[in-house]
Amino acid sequence: xxxxxxxxxxxxxxxxxxxxxxxxxxxxxxxxAYLAWLDQGHAGDMAYLxxxxxxxxxxxxxxxxxxxxxxxxxHYQPPKGESSAGVPQGRIARYALGGxxxxxxxxxxxxxxxxxxxxxxxxxxxGVVDTAPLxxxxxxxxxxxxxxxxxxxxxxGKQGSYFFLAALLLSLDLKADAPFQTQHCGTCTACxxxxxxxxxxxxxxxxxxxxxxxLTIEQRxxxxxxxxxxxxxxxxxxDICQEVCPWNRSAPVSREPGFAPxxxxxxxxxxxxxxxxxxxxxxxxxxxxxxxxxxxxLRRNAAIVAxxxxxxxxxxxxxxxxLDEDPVVxxxxxxxIARIENRQAERSGKT
Numbered sequence: 001x002x003x004x005x006x007x008x009x010x011x012x013x014x015x016x017x018x019x020x021x022x023x024x025x026x027x028x029x030x031x032x033a034y035l036a037w038l039d040q041g042h043a044g045d046m047a048y049l050x051x052x053x054x055x056x057x058x059x060x061x062x063x064x065x066x067x068x069x070x071x072x073x074x075h076y077q078p079p080k081g082e083s084s085a086g087v088p089q090g091r092i093a094r095y096a097l098g099g100x101x102x103x104x105x106x107x108x109x110x111x112x113x114x115x116x117x118x119x120x121x122x123x124x125x126x127g128v129v130d131t132a133p134l135x136x137x138x139x140x141x142x143x144x145x146x147x148x149x150x151x152x153x154x155x156x157g158k159q160g161s162y163f164f165l166a167a168l169l170l171s172l173d174l175k176a177d178a179p180f181q182t183q184h185c186g187t188c189t190a191c192x193x194x195x196x197x198x199x200x201x202x203x204x205x206x207x208x209x210x211x212x213x214x215l216t217i218e219q220r221x222x223x224x225x226x227x228x229x230x231x232x233x234x235x236x237x238x239d240i241c242q243e244v245c246p247w248n249r250s251a252p253v254s255r256e257p258g259f260a261p262x263x264x265x266x267x268x269x270x271x272x273x274x275x276x277x278x279x280x281x282x283x284x285x286x287x288x289x290x291x292x293x294x295x296x297x298l299r300r301n302a303a304i305v306a307x308x309x310x311x312x313x314x315x316x317x318x319x320x321x322x323l324d325e326d327p328v329v330x331x332x333x334x335x336x337i338a339r340i341e342n343r344q345a346e347r348s349g350k351t
Contacts, residue, residue, distance in 0.1 A: 021143030093237025160251030
């Protein structure tokens with residue numbers, strides 16, 4: 001008979017997980033570094049991270065009977081799609097192109113827990129993604145799934161970093177896998193050098209307040225003017241520090257149908273994003289990670305991208321948004337209009 005650990009890993013892979021490892025439920029070894037990161041103010045306005053900071057010290061805060069943690073990874077990178085030539089569009093981080101990963105992963109975690117309970121009646125467990133107070137990357141490293149890159153992402157030597165992490169906390173004493181002890185970024189600084197907003201204050205240290213993903217998703221108010229040009233054409237999230245990572249050159253494509261890009265998400269041009277109505281927002285983006293930014297955030301982001309693009313054809317949509325009742329959308333649109341008109345004036349002055 002196979003050991004339970006081996007059978008459990010096979011069951012996880014049958015459910016579609018690409019990575020699986022086991023770690024003992026112990027105090028988080030990266031907890032002191034996490035507290036220091038918070039104390040430095042690098043979490044920005046994400047107050048919930050401060051509120052639940054102490055809960056991340058030990059996984060027992062999530063499941064009091066936890067003895068082992070099954071760490072899992074699932075690829076989300078979509079196949080390379082065709083771009084819409086001639087249509088001004090913004091970019092969306094790969095992970096957000098498909099369905100809401102929380103729901104997809106939670107369902108699979110529930111199925112895996114049910115399998116465990118069929119093998120060991122009475123076993124307690126809880127599946128978590130990234131909404132529970134667990135320092136997932138640290139547990140994943142202890143489960144042998146990879147190392148921390150200089151861009152703070154977890155990197156697997158063969159699988160890259162385009163994968164979601166999920167965890168199944170169990171009351172069972174399982175044999176833990178060997179932790180990942182080495183680091184394979186070497187002297188490479190591609191991720192640090194490529195960040196257009198200088199979000200990395202040092203290798204392995206991210207200041208979320210300057211990160212494009214934070215700015216376009218988590219920040220609710222206006223985005224600092226000094227950071228807007230660096231946002232470039234990113235409407236939601238950012239993949240730059242992963243795109244330049246050598247370990248992602250052969251990163252696998254996702255096998256999960258739920259992560260396939262939704263047609264509605266890619267069909268909008270930039271003017272439509274700026275003018276996004278409440279009805280369009282509900283119809284096209286319900287059940288996706290894009291709702292995290294809320295409709296006003298998406299429109300604000302679109303206006304900033306439009307200003308960076310400098311395309312005069314976007315002015316009608318921006319002028320309408322400049323009269324919007326939402327002050328954040330209104331200000332971003334006014335900024336974009338001024339930026340485009342200034343470029344027009346500069347061009348005309350040169351001719």
